[in-house]
Amino acid sequence: MTSTTTAAPSRTALTVLRRTAWLAGALFWSAFAVLEAVNHGWLAGALALLFLVLPDLTFLVALDEAPRMAKGQLAPRAVPYYNAMHRALVPVAxxxxxxxxxxxxxxxxAALCGWLAHISYDRAFGYGLRTKEGFQRG
Structure with a gap:
């Protein structure tokens, strides 16, 4: 008699699945932002584009500290701003x-669509929230 057991999905498979879902969301929110821009004009498109880029402008909060940070580390002073702009719950709410x-x-x-697209692309490519020291979590 042979026993059939199913192993739990590996962490790698779950990571790929999670990132694929985030990428699907990113493409959806990007398309929705473009649709809003086409339907509602240049201001909608400009705000969607601005909010697609805006979350990463939080790096500028502590630009003067960047040379003293380790590779991949964000200055701790910028972390609260970075994390606030990279929480999907904020634009969803x-x-x-x-x-x-x-x-x-x-x-x-349209701006909210751009913001959600940015967060979704970040998650799809493996970027998440930061620790208080400025390093990527998980």
Whole structure:
């Protein structure tokens, strides 16, 4: 009699699956941002593009400390800003608020799409939140 056991998925397989899901989300939010720009004009496109780049501008908070940091380390002073701009829950919550609120301004929604696309691309390519010392978590 042979016994059939199924092994738990390996950490590598789960990582690939998770990153693939983030990449799918990134492509979705990018397409949605482009759609908003096409439908609502240059301001929507400009804000989507700005918010696609904006989260990484938090590196500038402590640019003067960069030469003294280890390779891959973000200056601890910039970490709270970086982590705040790279938490997916923030733009998701703002999208929910936007949807429920009586305010309808398409460029704001396009900006949120760009922001979520940025976070999703980062996660898809293996970049996540930082420790208080400025190194990548996990």
């Amino acid at each position: 703002l999208m929910a608020l936007y949807t429920a609120a009586p305010i309808a301004w398409a460029p704001a929604f």
